[in-house]
Amino acid sequence: MDELIIAGRSFKSRLMVGTGKFASNEAMVAAMEGSGSEIVTVALRRVDVDNPQDSMLKHIDPERYLLLPNTSGARDAEEAIRLARIARAAGCKPWVKLEVTPDPYYLLPDPIETLKAAEVLVKEGFIVLPYINADPVLAKHLQEAGTATVMPLGAPIGTNKGLRTRDNIAIIIEQATVPVVVDAGLGAPSHAAEAMEMGADAVLVNTALAVARDPGAMGVAFKKGVEAGREAYLAGLGKQQDKAEASSPLTGFLRDKN
């Protein structure tokens, strides 16, 4: 059985889903179910006492899904550490998707603050899954610091552009001693399949599901993309080359000389 193992815990699904931006809790649940995911991310925000909302956690079965709180909104290591501790105090397992994004325009992760926060959180016993730009050197520093995965971005969050960082992700995969989870920017099942064909261990998708006309069906489509990519990777893809190589035999034509 080909399972994804993160920090000693095994998962059948290699597709993680985010829960943001869905039009309704029902749409979110449909996407989660369709995707077959076992890991779902959530964020922490201040309660709005003027607009009380139904708790989204009521819709997520903790037996079925591992809740992965993120530190989105954190602009530096200190804020990210604070959010991780709050999530743990909320009763979550000590897993955290570490996200430090000081720049609101491209939401690119800050490598220095991310590494600082990772070092502290690992020491505090957190299982840290850091969201990073596709920087192979940073990925190495993080795995050496004891993070459970590295999560390089394919493209900026919510852009649906696919694997724009493909070459660097290939280097990260080659050097990785922890699972590589491609996160952010994957807008179509073909993008997810491409990441998995390259040897990524898993992918995380949110926006593509949340903005789909039918989030449940899109969850299924991504599940198939991830599975196809993984199976192709395991089966062994052919090498790309410039010169044609005939699939049919070149001998025995109906002429005197070949």
Place this chain on the structure above:
Amino acid sequence: MEITFNGRPHELTAGTSIQELLDQLRLDCLQVVVEHNHNIITRQRLAETALNDGDTLEVVHFVGGG
């Protein structure tokens, strides 16, 4: 007295506990996490922790996120 509640000034009676404030605001203590002057307050300690003038309170909960 006045505290800062989620970044905004909030008037309340002196001696109010955090649990009492949550009740007044109809917030379920099982659904939120409370930070009092930057220290996380566990659920068991919400009732015994009194608020003082000038305190900072952050009350957060889970929302959808990627």
